[in-house]
Amino acid sequence: MxxxxxxxxAAILVIxxxxxxxxxxxxxxxYIADFLGNLGIDLREVRIVPDEEAExxxxxxxxxxxxxxxxxxxxxxxxxxxxxxxxxxxxxGVGIEEDPRAIKLMLERYKLEDLNPARRRMARIPVGADxxxxxxxxAPGFKLGNVIVMAGVPSVMHAMLDNAAKLLxxxxxxxxxxxxxEGLPEGAYAAALGSIAEAHAAAVSIGSYPLFQxxxxxxxxxxxxxxxxxxxxxxxxxxxxxAELRARQNAL
Amino acid sequence: MxxxxxxxxAAILVIxxxxxxxxxxxxxxxYIADFLGNLGIDLREVRIVPDEEAExxxxxxxxxxxxxxxxxxxxxxxxxxxxxxxxxxxxxGVGIEEDPRAIKLMLERYKLEDLNPARRRMARIPVGADxxxxxxxxAPGFKLGNVIVMAGVPSVMHAMLDNAAKLLxxxxxxxxxxxxxEGLPEGAYAAALGSIAEAHAAAVSIGSYPLFQxxxxxxxxxxxxxxxxxxxxxxxxxxxxxAELRARQNAL
Numbered sequence: 104m105x106x107x108x109x110x111x112x113a114a115i116l117v118i119x120x121x122x123x124x125x126x127x128x129x130x131x132x133x134y135i136a137d138f139l140g141n142l143g144i145d146l147r148e149v150r151i152v153p154d155e156e157a158e159x160x161x162x163x164x165x166x167x168x169x170x171x172x173x174x175x176x177x178x179x180x181x182x183x184x185x186x187x188x189x190x191x192x193x194x195x196g197v198g199i200e201e202d203p204r205a206i207k208l209m210l211e212r213y214k215l216e217d218l219n220p221a222r223r224r225m226a227r228i229p230v231g232a233d234x235x236x237x238x239x240x241x242a243p244g245f246k247l248g249n250v251i252v253m254a255g256v257p258s259v260m261h262a263m264l265d266n267a268a269k270l271l272x273x274x275x276x277x278x279x280x281x282x283x284x285e286g287l288p289e290g291a292y293a294a295a296l297g298s299i300a301e302a303h304a305a306a307v308s309i310g311s312y313p314l315f316q317x318x319x320x321x322x323x324x325x326x327x328x329x330x331x332x333x334x335x336x337x338x339x340x341x342x343x344x345x346a347e348l349r350a351r352q353n354a355l
Numbered sequence: 356m357x358x359x360x361x362x363x364x365a366a367i368l369v370i371x372x373x374x375x376x377x378x379x380x381x382x383x384x385x386y387i388a389d390f391l392g393n394l395g396i397d398l399r400e401v402r403i404v405p406d407e408e409a410e411x412x413x414x415x416x417x418x419x420x421x422x423x424x425x426x427x428x429x430x431x432x433x434x435x436x437x438x439x440x441x442x443x444x445x446x447x448g449v450g451i452e453e454d455p456r457a458i459k460l461m462l463e464r465y466k467l468e469d470l471n472p473a474r475r476r477m478a479r480i481p482v483g484a485d486x487x488x489x490x491x492x493x494a495p496g497f498k499l500g501n502v503i504v505m506a507g508v509p510s511v512m513h514a515m516l517d518n519a520a521k522l523l524x525x526x527x528x529x530x531x532x533x534x535x536x537e538g539l540p541e542g543a544y545a546a547a548l549g550s551i552a553e554a555h556a557a558a559v560s561i562g563s564y565p566l567f568q569x570x571x572x573x574x575x576x577x578x579x580x581x582x583x584x585x586x587x588x589x590x591x592x593x594x595x596x597x598a599e600l601r602a603r604q605n606a607l
Contacts, residue, residue, distance in 0.1 A: 117558065121564050123398045125388030126531065127578065129381075132403070136377030146375045148410075151384070151401035154562070158400075181542040182551035182563040213542075221545030240567060256565055290433045290465075293473030299436035310406070311434040312373050313508055315492060325378065 106258035111144045111274035114166040117151040118159055118177040118187050130257050131176045138264055143274035144172065154178055159190035167194075167250050168186060172271065174264075177255030179244065181221040188245075191252055202228035205243050212241040235267045246270055275329045280338040284322040284345055287352075289313050295344045296324065299337065306333035309341070363396045363523035363526035366418040369403040370411055370429040370439050371507060382509050383428045390473055390516055396424065411442035419446075420500050424523065426516075429507030431496065433473040440497075443504055444481035454480035457495050464493040487519045498522055527581045532590040536574040536597055539604075541565050547596045548576065551589065558585035561593070 115135055121127040129151070136146050139337040147170055154159040159178075166173045178187030192199035205226035206218070213222060225242035228234065235244035235251065237259055244253045244263040251270075284292060288313055300309040307328035314321040324341055328334040368388055373379040382401070388398050399422055404410040411430075418425045430439030455518035457478035458470070465474060477494035480486065487496035487503065489511055496505045496515040503522075507513040536544060541563055550563040559580035566573040576593055580586040 117401075120560070120579075121577065122384075123388060123401070123579075124529070124531075125385055125392050125398070127564065128385040133377055133380040136375060138377075140377050146377070147405060149369075149375070149401070149403035153399060180563070180565055181545040182469040183545070183552050184562050194495075202472075216535035217542075219542060219546065221549075222542035224545070225542075256567055258567065277376070281378075290471060290477075292433065293435070293476070297473075300435050308372070310372050310436050311432070312379065313432055315508055315510065319594070325373065325376075327372075327376070332585070335418075353466050 109274050111142075111172070111272055112147045112170040113139055113172040113174060114148040114170045114325070114350075115146065115176040116159075116162050116166060116173055117149070117199065117255075117260040118154060118175055119151065120184070121151045122151055122177075123153055131260055132165055134257070134261065135174055135176075135264065138268075140277060142268060142271065143276035144271070145277070154186060156186055156190045156193065159187060160194045163191060163194040163250060167248065169324045170250060173250045174267075175252050176260055177251065179225065179242070179252060179254055181224050185224070186228060187252060188227050191247060191250060195229060195231075195247055195250075198246070199227050199228045199238065200230060202232075202234070204228075206235055208234070208236065208243055209241050210262050210325070226339050233340075235263050235268065235270075238262050277329060278328045278331060278334050280334050282324045282326070282338060282341050282345065284320075284324055286320065287322065287345065287348060288320045289322055292348055294344060296341065298338045299344060303333070303340070306330065307337045309337060361526050363424070363524055364399045364422040365391055365396050365424040366400040366402070366422045366428060367398065367403070367534070368411075368414050368418060368425055368427040369507075370406060370427055370438070371403065372405045374403055374429075374530065375405055383507065383512055386509070386513065387426055387428075387516065389521075391426075391517040392529060394520060394523065395528035396523070397526065406436045406438060408438055408445065411439065412446045413535075415443060415502060419500065423501060425502045426519075427502065427504045428512055431477065431494070431504060431506055433476050439504060440479050440481060443499055443502060447481060447499055447502075448454045449499070450482045451479050452482060453478050454484075454486070456480075456486055460486070460488065460495055461493050485522065487515050487522075489518075490514050495536070529579055529581060530583060530586050532578045532586050534576045534590060534593050535576070536563075536572075536576055538572065539574065539597065539600060540572045540575055544597060544600055547600070548593065551592045551596060555585070555589040555592070559589045560580065561589060 232245040232247040251267045280284045326338045484497035484499040491511045578590045
């Protein structure tokens, strides 16, 4: 990567016993990965941890020290297993209180008499956090320091992510070019691809992703970089290499 | 949980730039979670890291110290970005060599003259590892200490996981009971559910998983435990509580 290009990094922390048990299949990681990619934010790590305070605190502190942003999903509802907000406050060493701004937002949906203690729990926000509004079900997420705390329900998380995006510093969007290596097994082009990757390492990264379907190789080579020229140059080299390899195969 | 019940724990480490970029959506985590659940192995953590040696080494060493087993996926093919085997050897501080057992397996698929240096790279196995056979495409995974290294291609990973299972200590399978809380929002039952969870905390854990679809609440409460009696007792208490709540609603 060239040094003028700014890199903004991120991690995702999924909080959820139900994902670890296999009973719920995560759909949030891929969505957030795409979303951050479009903002030019590099997703560098993902962790999934259970609904346990020590696990959440440990992961939040490890990740927020390493990346520009940490996005958490899950554990901000009204039930006893929703311990994310308290865990985040603990990780930052700040207090947590019922937030009048959150109550105000929730009153757009609930009558005052329906705001029982469990629902009021959703208005508990660590001191110093900015709220992240949730037009779907009103109880907000929040951003404390570089940590953005969102719901686990996909439709609610999507809405929160849209609102959180306004609070984020963004980077230069990563550009991709995909080259189909159809009909060629990875082992046939691996050495030549490695040389190309090395020659272009300053400006792009190159990955080879094997797909093996119905006995056929449908491998894909992906060139990633932050300038169009660099990606085009490396992709051209890969295409030339594959063409040469196919010509040699056909000549046999 | 009762003390006679043995707990076997696990983590998954997904190695893959392509998952972090969002271009490939992971399908392995949910599959492995289900598979381990059926073996009575508790999945406790998942991490996704990029194809970078320092990241892989750091994550492997953190996870293998904490859990009975670590399952890795991805990065064991023939291309330059396939650095998992070398990273695992480095994490364990052991050497890595071309393994004659792996070459023998690969010769079931490749002619000797087609085993070019890139393909031979797939036979590089850390010293002291057991092979995990791969009937799909032959190049094996391996098990070193408590770390099981598998391919990222789902069909290949599934076959390796079947073979790896023979090498594993298994636990007492976790039992689940799911109670539909249809029509009741979480906020209505959260306090009562919290009391039930506390009363049964020695033998089961209880989670509440909100689903909000088409403006309707379709929440699910899941009771998890390792004995049928404990799960049935807690699930009965939850059902009773929900019935009482619905009766009270209807009486209004």
